[in-house]
Amino acid sequence: xxxxxxxxxxxxxxxxxxxxxxxxxxxxxxxxxxxxxxxxxxxxxxxxxxxxxxxxxxxxxxxxxxxxxxxxxxxxxxxxxxxxxxxxxxxxxxxxxxxxxxxxxxxxxxxxxxxxxxxxxxxxxxxxxxxxxxxxxxxxxxxxxxxxxxxxxxxxxxxxxxxxxxxxxxxxxxxxxxxxxxxxxxxxxxxxxxxxxxxxxxxxx
Amino acid sequence: xxxxxxxxxxxxxxxxxxxxxxxxxxxxxxxxxxxxxxxxxxxxxxxxxxxxxxxxxxxxxxxxxxxxxxxxxxxxxxxxxxxxxxxxxxxxxxxxxxxxxxxxxxxxxxxxxxxxxxxxxxxxxxxxxxxxxxxxxxxxxxxxxxxxxxxxxxxxxxxxxxxxxxxxxxxxxxxxxxxxxxxxxxxxxxxxxxxxxxxxxxxxxxxxxxxxxxxxxxxxxxxxxxxxxxxxxxxxxxxxxxxxxxxxxxxxxxxxxxxxxxxxxxxxxxxxxxxxxxxxxxxxxxxxxxxxxxxxxxxxxxxxxxxxxxxxxxxxxxxxxxxxxxxxxxxxxxxxxxxxxxxxxxxxxxxxxxxxxxxxxxxx
Ligand SMILES: Nc1ncnc2c1ncn2[C@@H]1O[C@H](COP(=O)(O)OP(=O)(O)OP(=O)(O)O)[C@@H](O)[C@H]1O
Ligand SMILES: [Mg+2]
Numbered sequence: 001x002x003x004x005x006x007x008x009x010x011x012x013x014x015x016x017x018x019x020x021x022x023x024x025x026x027x028x029x030x031x032x033x034x035x036x037x038x039x040x041x042x043x044x045x046x047x048x049x050x051x052x053x054x055x056x057x058x059x060x061x062x063x064x065x066x067x068x069x070x071x072x073x074x075x076x077x078x079x080x081x082x083x084x085x086x087x088x089x090x091x092x093x094x095x096x097x098x099x100x101x102x103x104x105x106x107x108x109x110x111x112x113x114x115x116x117x118x119x120x121x122x123x124x125x126x127x128x129x130x131x132x133x134x135x136x137x138x139x140x141x142x143x144x145x146x147x148x149x150x151x152x153x154x155x156x157x158x159x160x161x162x163x164x165x166x167x168x169x170x171x172x173x174x175x176x177x178x179x180x181x182x183x184x185x186x187x188x189x190x191x192x193x194x195x196x197x198x199x200x201x202x203x204x205x
Numbered sequence: 206x207x208x209x210x211x212x213x214x215x216x217x218x219x220x221x222x223x224x225x226x227x228x229x230x231x232x233x234x235x236x237x238x239x240x241x242x243x244x245x246x247x248x249x250x251x252x253x254x255x256x257x258x259x260x261x262x263x264x265x266x267x268x269x270x271x272x273x274x275x276x277x278x279x280x281x282x283x284x285x286x287x288x289x290x291x292x293x294x295x296x297x298x299x300x301x302x303x304x305x306x307x308x309x310x311x312x313x314x315x316x317x318x319x320x321x322x323x324x325x326x327x328x329x330x331x332x333x334x335x336x337x338x339x340x341x342x343x344x345x346x347x348x349x350x351x352x353x354x355x356x357x358x359x360x361x362x363x364x365x366x367x368x369x370x371x372x373x374x375x376x377x378x379x380x381x382x383x384x385x386x387x388x389x390x391x392x393x394x395x396x397x398x399x400x401x402x403x404x405x406x407x408x409x410x411x412x413x414x415x416x417x418x419x420x421x422x423x424x425x426x427x428x429x430x431x432x433x434x435x436x437x438x439x440x441x442x443x444x445x446x447x448x449x450x451x452x453x454x455x456x457x458x459x460x461x462x463x464x465x466x467x468x469x470x471x472x473x474x475x476x477x478x479x480x481x482x483x484x485x486x487x488x489x490x491x492x493x494x495x496x497x498x499x500x501x502x503x504x505x506x507x508x509x510x511x512x513x514x515x516x517x518x519x520x521x522x523x524x525x526x527x528x529x530x531x532x533x534x535x536x537x538x539x540x541x542x543x544x545x546x547x548x549x550x551x552x553x554x555x556x557x558x559x560x561x562x563x564x565x566x567x568x569x
Contacts, residue, residue, distance in 0.1 A: 050561060056562050056563050075473070079471075079566065083467075084228070085222070086465075087222040087226035087227065088219070092222060096219060099212065099215035099218070100212065100215050101211075102211045103211070104211060125226075171459070
């Protein structure tokens with residue numbers, strides 16, 4: 001595999017009900033050091049693709065190759081509905097994520113938190129946060145630890161333009177070590193993207 | 206740090222967070238275990254109380270070791286020694302009669318602590334129940350018929366004292382005399398610690414026919430063994446109940462926290478580490494529950510011991526509820542309960558590996 005490629009997928013088929021395919025022979029490449037943005041209408045299969053590429057779902061057919069060692073520890077997710085652990089503070093959420101990824105560094109959390117403007121809510125519980133704060137907390141958790149590939153499902157949908165910029169500003173700074181696969185409809189994300197792909201009806205156009 | 210240290214740290218944070226935020230989920234199983242342990246401690250303490258009292262009552266009266274012939278053996282641990290005969294006899298007074306064990310001793314001082322009225326002088330000491338049956342009092346004279354061959358030999362004795370051991374069979378069927386003319390055929394030993402009788406027997410009396418108080422009172426000592434079995438059974442049931450209660454609460458906990466499990470899986474946490482979170486929680490539940498139960502149990506036992514609650518006499522050999530904390534059961538039940546809880550938790554949490562990450566994430 002090319003040194004610059006972190007992931008290639010070929011001929012991916014997937015169907016939830018084994019009748020109506022959601023992904024129909026899709027091919028995709030993700031490069032190291034890039035922010036890749038994926039567009040597509042609602043229901044076109046963007047989230048499904050992320051789950052498959054991230055290993056949460058298994059494709060019915062097709063092949064995925066990773067250029068990552070120990071990929072379980074190196075892949076992060078920002079889910080459309082955040083999925084924070086409600087019993088833990090934002091900081092503890094990130095800390096647990098780090099520990100699960102065999103990593104432990106408070107400074108990383110503080111540093112990233114400052115860049116996306118959530119230092120003051122680090123010790124709050126998810127239930128005490130606004131949607132925008134939740135979204136940024138989820139972003140923070142996804143990059144806590146030695147991650148190399150982060151899948152983001154609408155990571156900035158609920159943010160104002162300044163906060164959107166802050167998030168993508170951080171992604172840009174991190175892309176030296178981390179590849180970002182971002183599903184987004186935002187103009188801002190387009191601006192920061194190194195590559196933009198369009199998805200429609202189960203394939204990349 | 207090793208990988209395991211990291212994952213243990215994550216497990217620890219999760220357990221801490223879950224306990225802090227959902228204390229009410231822990232309440233029910235904790236209380237269930239506490240009540241179980243509480244009941245276990247009270248019941249086994251009552252059983253133990255009866256047993257200890259029974260052993261105490263038997264060994265206060267009955268020779269701890271009976272040896273055939275006159276034994277001159279002496280060793281440390283012996284409290285008293287006497288020579289005696291034990292014969293089946295008939296006793297009569299004022300037209301009533303009864304069959305008794307006639308204990309003819311050269312020294313009756315062993316009776317000292319059981320005497321409830323009268324004096325230990327020359328004459329007959331008679332059990333309280335037997336005296337009531339024969340309607341005889343101190344100062345009266347009774348007739349004893351010893352059956353030697355086919356000719357009964359009658360002899361009169363004056364009743365000088367009444368004794369009460371608390372063991373019905375002794376109090377209703379024993380007559381203690383001191384006949385200076387008779388030849389004694391047995392030696393009785395009383396020890397500082399009657400429970401050592403078996404040990405002494407095999408050590409000092411293995412070559413002569415000798416019987417410990419346990420062997421001579423099989424029906425009574427079997428009660429103690431059965432009691433021990435009952436205590437064990439209760440322990441087993443309570444421990445199983447604790448195990449089921451915790452595994453049930455874990456199942457519930459897993460189902461209500463499916464989403465958290467999904468999140469942890471999406472973060473890459475291993476199934477065994479997620480299991481550890483739940484197992485640790487149930488371990489904490491069982492330790493707290495045990496300590497709570499232990500506290501309530503020992504408190505109850507202390508109060509019962511202080512109150513000496515009346516129970517109908519005649520049915521039991523005491524007229525109050527005897528209690529004595531069964532330390533070995535209380536202690537060992539801790540290890541058994543936590544062991545069982547961990548085992549059941551491990552079995553129950555194996556279902557975690559079957560939970561689909563994405564499905565769990567959709568759970569609300
Ligand atoms: N768990 C599921 N079971 C059955 N069908 C599903 C399931 N999840 C998604 N689908 C279907 O698969 C298709 C693709 O869904 P997906 O969530 O991937 O779309 P999406 O591009 O992410 O849409 P959106 O932009 O609204 O998030 C849709 O038609 C959807 O109805
Ligand atoms: Mg989606």
